[in-house]
Amino acid sequence: MKRFVWLVVILLIASPGWAAKKMTVGQLKDLLAADQKAQKSDADVAAELKDIDLTDELTHSMMDSFKPLVPGQLTTEQLFVLEIRSAVLPPPASEIPATAAPDATKQKAILDKATDYATKTYAQMPALSASRTLRRFQDSAHQDQPAPGTHGSPVLAATYTPIRYTASDDASVTFKNGVEVNPLAGEKAHWGENSMIALLGPAPDPGTVLQEAQAAGKISWLRWETIAGHDLAVFSYSVDKKKTHYAVNYCCFPETSQVGQVAMRGQESAGGAGNYQTSANWKDFKSTEPYHGQVFIDPETGVIYRLITQVEFKGSDPVKTENQRIDYGVETVGDKKVVVPGFVTIDTVEQPFPDSPQGRYILRHTLFTENYSGYKTAGS
Incomplete structure (x- = not known):
C-alpha cells in the first residue's frame, strides 16, 4: 500500500497539469473583470491563467470581447494558449443556434453532399x-536526476515552466489534392535533441475521414453551429483501429538502455539532467491510429469548413494527445474561388523520455498554430 501511495505522489509531481482549474469561458471573463477591478498586474493575471483548463471553446468573438479586460502582453499570450487548447471543444451554449436538428433523411442528404464535395471537388x-x-x-x-557519483534517492521534482510562445517559422508550402506536402520530411534538423518535436505526417484529409467514418458506421448528428456567417451542420464521428488509415509521424524520441538518464540537447545548461547524458539513438514515432472528431458542413453545398480530429493513442505510445482543428476559408486563385486550409491548431502532449526505473515519467505540452495565405497555382 505504501508503495502505491508513493507512486501516486510521483505521478502528481510529474504531471504539471494535474491541478488545473476547470472553468467555462463565461467564468474566465468574470475572472478577468474581477482582476481588472482589483488592479492586478499583467504578470499576476497571466500566472492565474496558466492554471486554467476551459470546458468550452474560447471563440474569436469571445476573445474580442476580452480586449478591454486584458492588462498586457503576458495575459494575451496565455489567452492564445487557452484558445488553442480549447479549439476542439463546443462553443459556449449562448453561441449555439437553437435551430431544430434535421430529420434522418436530411442528415443523410447533407453527408452525401459532403462526401461528393470532399472526393470530387476538394480532392481534385x-x-x-x-x-x-x-x-x-x-x-x-x-x-x-541525482548528481553523478551519488548513491542517494533520485530527485523526484520535475523541473517545469508553463506553456509559453517559443518560436515561429515562415515557409512556402505546396498542396497536392488539397493536402499539404510536408516540408519537414527528410530535413536533417536535430528534432528531439533540441527539446522540440516535429510533425512529419500528412494533415487529415476530409475525404478520407468521411469515407472511413461512414464505412465504420460511426457518424451521427451533433448540433448546428455558426462560423464566419455560415450555419453549419456538425456531425461527430469515430473511426476504429480496423478502419483507420490515420498515419502519425513524430520526430523524435530517444532510445536508450539507461532509461531515465537521457537529457535533451538544450537542457544541458540547466544542470541536473544535463549531467546524465548517454549516447541515445533518436527515432521517429510512426503509427496508424484510431481517431474521432467532428466535421462541419454547409448543408446546401456540402462544403466542409472545419474538420476536427482527435487521435486515440495507446498508453504505451510516446505521444499521448493530438487534437487538431483545420478551419477552411475561401481564396481566389486565378479566376476561381477555392476552399482551402486557412488556420490550423494542433494540441499535443508527449512523453519526451522513457519511463524511469522508479516508474516515473513526465509529460510535455506542445501547441502549434498554422496560418496560410497567398494561395496560387504551384509553379506560377
Missing part, C-alpha cells in the same frame, strides 16, 4: 502553393 484541386506561418508554444518540463 490543382496543385497549389501558399505562405505558411507556423507558431509553436510549449512548456519545458524535464526530469531531474
Whole structure:
C-alpha cells in the first residue's frame, strides 16, 4: 500500500497539469473583470491563467470581447494558449443556434453532399502553393536526476515552466489534392535533441475521414453551429483501429538502455539532467491510429469548413494527445474561388523520455498554430 501511495505522489509531481482549474469561458471573463477591478498586474493575471483548463471553446468573438479586460502582453499570450487548447471543444451554449436538428433523411442528404464535395471537388484541386506561418508554444518540463557519483534517492521534482510562445517559422508550402506536402520530411534538423518535436505526417484529409467514418458506421448528428456567417451542420464521428488509415509521424524520441538518464540537447545548461547524458539513438514515432472528431458542413453545398480530429493513442505510445482543428476559408486563385486550409491548431502532449526505473515519467505540452495565405497555382 505504501508503495502505491508513493507512486501516486510521483505521478502528481510529474504531471504539471494535474491541478488545473476547470472553468467555462463565461467564468474566465468574470475572472478577468474581477482582476481588472482589483488592479492586478499583467504578470499576476497571466500566472492565474496558466492554471486554467476551459470546458468550452474560447471563440474569436469571445476573445474580442476580452480586449478591454486584458492588462498586457503576458495575459494575451496565455489567452492564445487557452484558445488553442480549447479549439476542439463546443462553443459556449449562448453561441449555439437553437435551430431544430434535421430529420434522418436530411442528415443523410447533407453527408452525401459532403462526401461528393470532399472526393470530387476538394480532392481534385490543382496543385497549389501558399505562405505558411507556423507558431509553436510549449512548456519545458524535464526530469531531474541525482548528481553523478551519488548513491542517494533520485530527485523526484520535475523541473517545469508553463506553456509559453517559443518560436515561429515562415515557409512556402505546396498542396497536392488539397493536402499539404510536408516540408519537414527528410530535413536533417536535430528534432528531439533540441527539446522540440516535429510533425512529419500528412494533415487529415476530409475525404478520407468521411469515407472511413461512414464505412465504420460511426457518424451521427451533433448540433448546428455558426462560423464566419455560415450555419453549419456538425456531425461527430469515430473511426476504429480496423478502419483507420490515420498515419502519425513524430520526430523524435530517444532510445536508450539507461532509461531515465537521457537529457535533451538544450537542457544541458540547466544542470541536473544535463549531467546524465548517454549516447541515445533518436527515432521517429510512426503509427496508424484510431481517431474521432467532428466535421462541419454547409448543408446546401456540402462544403466542409472545419474538420476536427482527435487521435486515440495507446498508453504505451510516446505521444499521448493530438487534437487538431483545420478551419477552411475561401481564396481566389486565378479566376476561381477555392476552399482551402486557412488556420490550423494542433494540441499535443508527449512523453519526451522513457519511463524511469522508479516508474516515473513526465509529460510535455506542445501547441502549434498554422496560418496560410497567398494561395496560387504551384509553379506560377
